[in-house]
Amino acid sequence: MKANNKALVRKGYAAGIGSGMTWGLDAVMLGIAMTMAPFVDNPILLVGGTFICSMLHDVFAAIWMLIIMGAKGRLKDFPRLYRSRDGMFCALGALFGGPLAMTFYMMSISKGGPALAATVTACYPLLGSALAVLILKEKVQLRGWIGLIICILGIIIIGYSPSGDVNINISEGILFALVAAVGWATEGVVCGYGMKEGNVDPQMALLIREVTSGAVYLFIVAPLMLGGYGNAIEGTRAVFSYMPCWVLIFFTALVGMSSFFMWYTSIDLIGAAKALCFNVTYSFWAVVFTFILILIGSQLTWSIVVGSLMIIGGVSLATLIKRKTSTKTEAVEYNSTEK
Numbered sequence: 001m002k003a004n005n006k007a008l009v010r011k012g013y014a015a016g017i018g019s020g021m022t023w024g025l026d027a028v029m030l031g032i033a034m035t036m037a038p039f040v041d042n043p044i045l046l047v048g049g050t051f052i053c054s055m056l057h058d059v060f061a062a063i064w065m066l067i068i069m070g071a072k073g074r075l076k077d078f079p080r081l082y083r084s085r086d087g088m089f090c091a092l093g094a095l096f097g098g099p100l101a102m103t104f105y106m107m108s109i110s111k112g113g114p115a116l117a118a119t120v121t122a123c124y125p126l127l128g129s130a131l132a133v134l135i136l137k138e139k140v141q142l143r144g145w146i147g148l149i150i151c152i153l154g155i156i157i158i159g160y161s162p163s164g165d166v167n168i169n170i171s172e173g174i175l176f177a178l179v180a181a182v183g184w185a186t187e188g189v190v191c192g193y194g195m196k197e198g199n200v201d202p203q204m205a206l207l208i209r210e211v212t213s214g215a216v217y218l219f220i221v222a223p224l225m226l227g228g229y230g231n232a233i234e235g236t237r238a239v240f241s242y243m244p245c246w247v248l249i250f251f252t253a254l255v256g257m258s259s260f261f262m263w264y265t266s267i268d269l270i271g272a273a274k275a276l277c278f279n280v281t282y283s284f285w286a287v288v289f290t291f292i293l294i295l296i297g298s299q300l301t302w303s304i305v306v307g308s309l310m311i312i313g314g315v316s317l318a319t320l321i322k323r324k325t326s327t328k329t330e331a332v333e334y335n336s337t338e339k
Contacts, residue, residue: 099221128272
């Protein structure tokens with residue numbers, strides 16, 4: 001954590017809120033893309049469309065970052081920093097949070113259904129905060145843990161919908177979902193450790209993240225999950241055959257890349273534990289953007305209202321509400337970024 005004054009703490013909070021907001025928008029935009037042809041027509045994409053979409057998302061995000069960092073004249077530093085100790089930690093975090101977590105999340109949906117997968121993986125902020133305390137030696141007060149638990153319960157209320165499928169495998173579904181949750185939790189902590197010394201800033205960490213994740217998706221995950229390079233190439237070709245679809249994914253990747261940049265900035269300034277509290281609000285923002293962008297057929301249920309209010313309340317409790325203290329105590333609190 002590098003925030004040592006009120007302005008940097010506020011910047012870390014704003015970045016955290018922005019990361020949740022843009023990630024919610026990213027999820028909605030990807031959902032729209034996957035309702036387009038050829039995801040609903042091509043037999044390969046009907047089975048493995050999610051992996052192709054995830055691969056294109058991260059590859060496009062890497063392209064965006066290469067363009068941005070190239071325009072800033074910083075690509076010359078990329079090979080050296082990637083091979084550095086801090087860069088390796090950022091790359092490791094990318095593997096945990098990108099290909100590993102998403103692959104096991106999809107396997108959890110396949111085995112246990114989407115309700116089970118969404119419910120179990122909702123615990124990833126709690127795991128991330130625990131890892132931040134153990135590894136990064138961050139301090140989280142009791143109300144921070146309580147607020148985070150309230151957020152997780154809100155996410156579960158929003159996302160849970162009992163499945164009537166009798167063919168689900170609950171034990172395997174839970175196991176795969178737990179691996180996904182650990183992967184997402186580990187990414188924030190490991191990347192935070194990589195940025196801790198200041199040699200790798202959030203922008204360079206994000207470039208390392210997107211290049212690593214995109215390459216692993218492109219050359220390993222997609223071919224493996226789709227049954228070979230032939231199917232992966234055919235599925236990718238089918239997406240590029242329909243311009244509105246791949247263009248939407250291309251600009252969605254820009255939104256997702258912006259989300260990761262703000263998340264990494266938040267981690268760098270206020271620590272992984274509090275950054276995770278803000279990032280997890282993506283569930284609330286996804287609901288908001290769904291009603292804005294896909295208004296027709298949307299229904300505002302009690303579970304959405306209650307879950308969203310719990311997420312907002314939990315984040316407020318964990319990060320924003322401060323006890324009345326003396327001026328001297330407040331100065332110490334902001335200098336240590338303890339909330």
